[in-house]
Amino acid sequence: MNAFVRISLIASTALVAPTYAVAAEAPAAAAAAAEQPAAGVENSSPRTTSGDVIIVTARRRQETAQAVPLAISVIRGDSIEATGNFNVVKLQQLAPTLQVYTSNPRNTSVNIRGLGVPFGLTSDGFEQGVGIYVDDVYNSRVAAATFDFLDVAQVEVLRGPQGTLYGKNTTAGAINITTNQPTFDFEGRAEVSLGNLQYRQAKAAVSGPLTDQVAVRLAVASTSRRGIYFNTATDRYINEQDNLGLRGQVLVKPTDNLSITFSGDYSRQNPECCGTVFVRVGRTQRALNRQYDALVASINTARRAQGLPDYAVPSRNPYDRLTDLDSSLNAGNKIGGASARIKWDVGGGTLTSVTAWRFWDWKPENDRDFTGLSIVSKSQNPSQQDQYSQEFRYNYSSDRFDVVLGLFGFKQRIDTQGTEQQGTDAARWSLAPSANPLAPVNNPSSLAGLTATNTQFLKSTSAALFGQVAWKATDALTIQPGLRLNYDKKSGFYQRVVTDAQGRSLSCTPVPTAGTIAGTTTQCGVYQPQQTSPSDSAWNLTYDLNINYKLARDVLAYATYAKSFKTLGINQNGLPLNADNTVNLDASTVKPESVNHFEVGLKTQFWNRRATFNVTAFRTEIKNFQATVNGGQFGTVRGYLANAEKVRSQGIEADFKVRTSERFTAYTNAAYTDAKYKKFTNAPCPPELSGGTFVAANGSQQPGPAGVPGSLSPRACDISGQGLPGVSKWAFSYGAEANAPVELLGKDGQLYFGVDGNYRSKWNSNASPSIYTQVKGYALTNFRAGFRGDNFDVFGWVRNAFDVNYMDLLQVAPGNVGLIAGQPGDPRTWGGTIKYNF
Template structure:
């Protein structure tokens, strides 16, 4: 039996013992609760949704009353499970998938939709909207920053185009941070663990003017040595180095008026993020033009051909520096019959990378960096009815303005001519030092008006229609220039070099408007069983290619490829939200079917050079699936949770798709991918866990001891838009353990062990440009242990 098989059996045994043995015993001892009795939220990982308050419809409601498939993770649960970023949140929320080879190229999907797999393109935003304290965040790099002062994270599945609006065709992440308090609070926390992991968190909050003015200040710093060793440069790589700061001023001059001023700043400056040799794919090119022969011709061997040896051999500097800042003002005024809310925000993101883009010790592509600066301003006004009426309603208007500027550089080296133009006897000097400078700028302006109401037809029946109209304009320009390399008048050599990278200069604009929205019907079968059905229309505006476009036969930019059509999403969903066994178990289930027209995809260019991908539309995509979420209240110290998702996504019609690696080299310029699986979609994904707590005295210390297990799994999926057999990532499962003691005196100490089975898995892969067949990737985190000490006052 292989090591992987043994780990799989052990992991399955752990899960089987947890849910087949312990859960029924707990169920048998469930206490009764009177009908209608408020059930407090459990303060443990996997807590029941009973009593959980969410703002999924821009008003405070019980999670079980909202006709939306959602999953809520409290800040306390994030702390207990040592989930510090949205990237790590996927281990608790199986319907969320995050691929992040580096912050700029982070892709978020929910139910398999939301992102165009491949290199990020400034002209397109994702379909999973990230909202932090009601402010839309357009750059997904936020997913790589450390959580700080989180109250809860709501993952809303399916189109949220009415109230959240801005590009939420797949779903939304609604992140809420903790408010300043009028009573004094302070907390400090320190962690140390494997790879010299160090993390420090601190918070202080309190009143400045009693019951009128309060403030809250929080900070987090995280450092960790790299988990990959580079024998060429003799240093560790893919490290962590980040700091974040958040401040809030809460002003409540009267009971009717609340003003929250939020400010945040975060930075990351790690030596990150390179990828390692994963495999070699066989193409249709002559053998002499494929990776084994090309590497042998330069006497090159990768540092290791086993990605889990964690050896890289890039020979140029790498970095993934980013800075994020934001200011927002949230004003709520209670008019009595309704509440008026204003959300004003400004955010900026700076990205300063360095990459060795050939991912080898060879001198092929020395640099391929795209430093960017993004700034956005937004304003939202909402008016929402108060209380519970025959008709509850929310109306509003929204404005968004964004500018993204990128000044990139790609430089080729002495091995580039041999590697990218094999079999042509091209002198190495032709591309040595050949440099491409690309400058792009895109402005986006968006306006929207929206309204949603809930008609309480009876005590049990509710109908919720909502509609939003969005008008969006984009105006972009792209200029690339070339310099360096061999000075020559030989037209054959000049054309070869231009085939690798050529100057481009184009401008494009797009303007479109559309309606989105939903109709939801919910019915209370009993006081604890709620059924709902939803029809949703989502809309993501058109985009502009801001990373270069293919050229015509004459070498001019193919302007027909400059603009991408809007993406239109239709979703049908039906679900049950239940509380069973006297509210001991919360069990929610949903089935859904989604059709996407003009799906926005990242198409890989078949050429050898710098244009590694551009945006295009896929005629039709469908995704269908079912989800089940279970959780329990604590009973005799035990609590459990389980989340399971089945998702089936495919290209219904993709006649002009990119060809997979195994077909590169044929005369086919495009391939029919109709009927192929949608990339990034695992048919099965799930998370399971449980925890035991009991009162305990240790010497003169009294408090609560606890131990918990959290496990997750994901079945195999394609990590590239072409569905190449070489981009199929295998299934994996991860088991984490934790144990600690929480003192009545306000301090807590615990140990967290992640990936205790040392599962070997791959986070993401890249098919390296040039089509030599080289595929590189990033190995998932191996087994680590950390110790945390926390104190609260």
Template sequence: MESLMSVQKHTFHFKRKRLVLNKITQSLFISFIGCAGYSSIVYAEDTSATSGTAVTEASTSNSKSNSKADDVIQLADVIVTTRRREEKAQNVPTPISILSAKTLETQKLSKLEDLQQALPSLNVAFLNPRQSSVAVRGLGNNPASDGLEASVGVYLDNVYLGRPGMAVFDLLDIAQLELLRGPQGTLFGKNTTAGLLNISSKQPTFDPDHSAEISFGSRNYLQAKGTFSDALSENVAGRLSFYKTTQDGFIDNTYNGKDYNNTDREGVRGQILWKPQENFNLRLIADYNKQDDDQGAMVMYYAGPTFNSTVYGNNYNRYLENATQSGAKNLYTNWNDKQIHSDAPQHMSVEQGGGSAEANWSLDSGKKITSISAYRFWNFTPTNSDFISSNALTNAGVSVRDKQYSQELRLTSAGNQKVDWVTGLYYFQQQLDNTTFSLYGDTADAFYLYNVPSVRTLIANGQSNILNNRDSYSYGTTETKSSALFGQSTWHATPKLDITTGARVTYEDKSASIYRTDPIGGTPVSGLSAAERNLLNAQLGAYDSGELKQHGLSYSGLLTGSYRVNPSTLAYATYSHGEKSGGFNLSIGSAPAAGANSLKVDPEKADNYEIGLKQNFLNNTLQLNSNIFWIDVSDYQTTSYEQVGNSVVSVLANAGKVRSRGIELDATYQPIRRLTLNFNGSLNDTTYTEYKNAPAPSNISIPTGVNTQDLSGERVYGVPKWIANFNFRYDLAEHNNWQPYVSGSYAWRDWSYGSLDNNPYSVIKAYGLTNASLGARHRIGENELDVALWVKNLTNETYVTNTWNSSNGIVLASLGQPRTIGATVKLSF
């Protein structure tokens, strides 16, 4: 017990990190070789704790025999279907974190980006709906990866979402959310190398389950949600859910007085559940989501290097000089001001939706057949600014049209056998088309090319028209066809020892092509000098890759041994292997010079090793889950960039070898009746073990002309070394049908590099966010009224969530939401 208390005590002392690592490692080792606890398992429908448990009062059959029975409380296990059958989360020998509907509601976790405030080892990068990604244990941070699948799979109602942007919607009518860490693929769906985020919505009910909710708050925040579920006939039930969310932005554009990074989302989900007989059910789901807001505005984080140049003189700064020569005014360089001065619009439009049919048939033998057929689409249309006031760029971006089909067929054995198993087939087909466009204004040459000596002279003479008033378009397409056979089995070797094995083989056939037309508009190319034509062609010249192809087999595997040390302690050790296929760049980048094969990205492979404990203590009022992991990744797929002319182009690349290792802790404690404390945290050391030709940051490349560097042994970008999340909820005693409650949370994230080149000026500083709520529930017959006051980012921290390398050596930053104070009224009936 002392070793476990040591884990909790030392986890909070982040300033003594090296000592903490040693203490935790020692404590975990001691826990493995000897620990005892007491457990009394109680099942509860209401699961509110983030560590995979819920709080319930213990029932007593003889209150006279225990005068203190009313004071007994316990943690009740959460039921999960991670291994394709219902079982208690504490019995599953894998790191899994769970958020219930109650937790999501209490902590106001309403969208994908919020989840990293409640889950260990999770990083969500969000610049806009297209440039978003989900990473686990530092792996998978690949925004804007049109030509690749994600390292972390996101599932909605058992359907794999082929693009991370498909998950960028309000979390509507959710029953439960599960985060699995490590390579996946032997149980269902798509193969991934880093983890899996499984989102399950509430199913239709045959009894009335209705609710109406409205929230309002700072910056004209308004959210309306509703759910209606009931029987439609004796064996058919339906459920309809909808939401609408709006809020003003918080980035001030001093050029036109508009505010950017506002919110305007809406969506609807309809379901039908048909149960013609006890052993068969069919669930039909259709949903539609729309987003139409001024997202994606970024502030100046680093204005590029200032240095003494033999060509341009002392105290030279490329960005400031080029921007000034283009006529830009009010060049804000203090990101804390939350201001831009831009003449171009900034807007994002998303439409997405789909449908699925899940059929479950239980055979007389106890086996179950499951079929899941699904179709989804995702359309993204941006309008992007250059965030300056001169007419250098009037519009730019990458629009995407994506559609996917999937079919899964599973056979699950009857439970409680000597060997439990599941096997299945999976097919996935996706087609993605994108259009990359850049519409230049009449000062483009000055902003993008003024540092080129020959262009500087032309501009001085009023003769430069290389990029001015030209429009450039490129068109990319990629198609994926993936087929897989998978299976997993658990052999109950003894009453205490289980051996789990799993395997998957996937065959994928991929094709792609990308081409760029000659630029439209501007001065006729024939009127340009040879030097000017070379500059134009390097950045905007016509190009056709022809058809590109990749195909081959990839393999996934799992071997886990788990041992029930005592009724309250499960120990496990796992080796797993995951692979995901290669892909293609749908950005041309340097391909005209490097060749079409440079557009290909190799497959990524991961080997994962971990040991863990799942424990209950203090008469099942304290639950502690801990694990140590080590992952070796080869040909790590990441978002890099290339310098094409004076522009920075985002590209996909293999970043050599990566090692991710660390410790994860997940704890829930119920010290007194109605008070629940949750803590989770992670220490994550994710490092490039080999990355010799990484891009050099602008503070090196612009002054010296050196464009590459060796990042071997350095940290992987976008990965905080330490993450800690704490939350609590206290429900006061009910009085006159009113039950007050109070909750709070604190989420802390260590610093991390914001860009692939580990630019010291892109560092995202450590920050902590505090949220709180105070409310009361009132029973009105069989109905319930819930009224709450809440605040997010209580201390109004100004913090950076992501950074982005841009033209002329600058680094832009995406800021997190400022303080929002609001109120929610919900009626359940």
């Protein structure tokens, strides 16, 4: 712990939003409260506040960000647009302890401090540890994070458990997105951006009254951009952007103490996505003649016999951004819904009701072997989701008490239809070589056309009663306990039917079931029929306690303890196989997570509130951490869930922001995060310790050395003490903007120049950290310059200005052949934007 404290003291700056415009008009009461001194603190003379007053709703009431005793980042809409961070995936460039990684919209991990969701292929059978809320509506799937921000006023990133304030229990934090609301004054805005890579973006919003009691707001956004990888197999660019978003809101205000807001939104993406490029080959323990280079050579021998040219990847330099994927690619994605939010001032408080329905329609096509060879010729896993939620919340404030009481109900159903098919090169790729010309490895038809068709559904029901009371024991001291009672029930169904090239259903049992034929050992070693119907439920009681003390007028200290819980999970994507190729039914369900969270922080403002400095130290311990694992088998079809015995994340975050005058503002953010598996003794092995013959189950044999072909492989690996995937120990972001008043073309305004950037140290991109999937640290720098007036803004921008090569994600190809594929990040992009407000 002493080492942790020493490291913590090194950090000097971290999470804060870049700010150079007020996000929302501060309510008079909140602004006045911000000016009040702490008990015993002199306020001998009035003074002008030079810093921004940032209003947040993190605690389900309006208050200044500096008055909230928790770690929170506030990122305003104008900052999001100016820095080009158009969705949650990009938002991590401004918020260092936010980690977002995506190989496609469904396989998106949104974590805070390294915690939230298992890193890797996504399963529908677990809960999100980071809740995503848009205008108080919980979005249960992280695919929503990949859509463009649409008419956003601000984003609040809350770190740490939030279950006693928010509808759905969240163990790692919450992202609270607030959109611009209908107004009774007519207003509007329009924005157009053009850039290289055929980048086109247009946004528009208009708001105004229909009557004295009804106002409406309409918003639309469209984004398109050429892909950044060139696919030589199809002679076109892939991983493009093709997004459209629509939102409409109607505000009905029949009386001063009652408002009803009806909202509807629809977004769609339709890109040819999401492909990868060749990155490297790493030696595994598989026999050398069954690793990547030898397999390609063997296939080329067969190709020459057929008069076909040799196969080779178009480039072994991933930053050439060339690929040759031969399977269909698609990331068709539609999401939307409707909600009704009622706010009624009654009984000295405010009663809020939020009723919502949301849908998600996902139509993917992938190249799961990551090559231009026909190994996995088809990989599709389309799904459809409907969710319904109802939240009732009552807020009450008095001189001594602030109270939040809530009741939350949630119901969800997800249906999925999956297809995965083996191609003409599958036999030589997956089977041991043989001199016998009649052996399955020498007969492409032994696996070609073998198809796994999956049908599955998940039903999830959740209900909770939660509350929090802030007792102002003195004018300086506040004691804030919270409590949550939660019930969850999950039931699922998974069925995999395996058919051969003639469409005949196969059985892998000693006696084939009715209507099937016996599958060969070769076929059953790749896909096995499965059927499971896991179901479970759980009650849990969680609680937290926050104590905060106002040391001075602009100095707030706080300490928090939270006992939190992530409910049970069920495996929905097919179970792994045992060593004898039987299905491991023990992996059907995973245990709930048990979370203990500790946090202390200090929030300060000085120099007449021109400067803000906040610092937070935290430690989170989780028992039965839910991890996504993948043993490298084709037969699992996707990743599956398992429990790690214990995980710990600790670190420090600090932020500094200064606004010297109306002419200059700057910020710098930093975070140190030490997140690791404290105990994970039965983890899947990384590729360098996989692919060989398993050691004897009785423990009489020892595994061979890592990366040595033909060595014995462990049945499982102890990765205790290793870092969690996806987490950089060090992360920084910074920004500054300077402006000068000028008159241009007869218009008064400001000529301005801005810079922002971020750095992340190395991190690992595999569930079990591997020497082959370590992503190097990188730093990105962006510039912008322009001219703005009262109702317009014209500026040019360059992102990744120094054209840094960096990797967004690395993936291990299935089959333990040593192939590592990846997704390089965006190269240098540039363009211009015009905004007009009226």
